[in-house]
Amino acid sequence: QGPEEYIEPTDFAVFDEEVIIYDQFRSDMKYYDLEGKLKYQKRTPFLFLNFFMFDSNHYIFQMPGTGNGHLRTIANSYVFESDSSFVLTGMAFSRDDARINDIISNNFYFYNNKAFYNQPYSDTIYSIAPDHKIQIEYIIDFHDKKMPSDMLLKSNEEEFYSLLKTGRYANFTGNYVLTKDYLYFHYSLGGLLHRCFYSKKTKKLITGNGFMNDINFIFPLDIVLTAVDNNVLVGYMQSYYIGENFERNTREEWVKQLGEKYVQIAENIKKEDNPIILFFKFKEF
DSSP states (O other): OOTTOOSOEEEEEEETTEEEEEETTTTEEEEEOTTSOEEEEEEOSSOOSEEEEEETTEEEEEOOSSTTTTOTTTTTEEEEEEOTTOOEEEEEEEOOTTBOOOOOOSOEEEETTEEEEOOTTOSEEEEEOTTOOEEEEEEOOOGGGSOOGGGGBGGGHHHHHHHHHHTSSEEEEEEEEEOSSEEEEEEEETTEEEEEEEETTTOOEEEESOOOOTTTTTSOSOEEEEEETTTEEEEEEOTHHHHHHHTTSOHHHHHHHHOHHHHHHHHTOOTTSOOEEEEEEOOOO
8 A cells, every 4th residue: 555556557568667567446657667666656547457658658558448437538449549648649449339348358469569459359450550550450250150240239149148159150359469470369169269370471370279389288378478579479377287287197107298307397386386487489380
């Protein structure tokens, strides 16, 4: 509760040698130096879930809900922009109350000084440039598995969720990550999560509901959040998962399956440890 503390952070950015943390509970942004010392803080006149910075005087925000009813200009906008004083400079992607909008996902992404956005239950990923220009970047085409547009109306909500369970139609979850040469995303079909890897160079797509990597038994490809240079995906996993997994077999059985080296790695991870950051490098295809 102290002046230099935060209660409910929902997003952060590192920009111009500052760490900016947004505290949604207090509706303020706290600016720290790289040593963690609070420099100053600003109250925000609106609510949002995620934000990015094109530059020190150009912010862009995403708000999936309807928490800004007190500001008529952005009350129904999913995305809006402001300067560093939070004076609004633009808004886009109006909310359609007749449409199902209840999904919250990683549908707001920042890459190569562009913001990328996918509306809930939409198959289209848009880009937003610093000059406010919006254009379509990717369309996830499910062909005959695409949900009919009229099923996205709230009047058909019960039937919509029923159809998703049957596997008749696919659902793009809005979770995606961009790298220099690849697009990673996933979608659900009949209760199964399918991961997809698209090569921008070769136009090839690899998809499936399970992928093996070199150390998959210990560190599976699970939660992917972002990417770094050289086409490397960044994700994480909880430490307790490893301990619980290894309790299913004896040490001798795991050594036989994985080898002594990887078993020793797993043994050094405690259930109460912090989450483990994982880096997955693409193999070219």
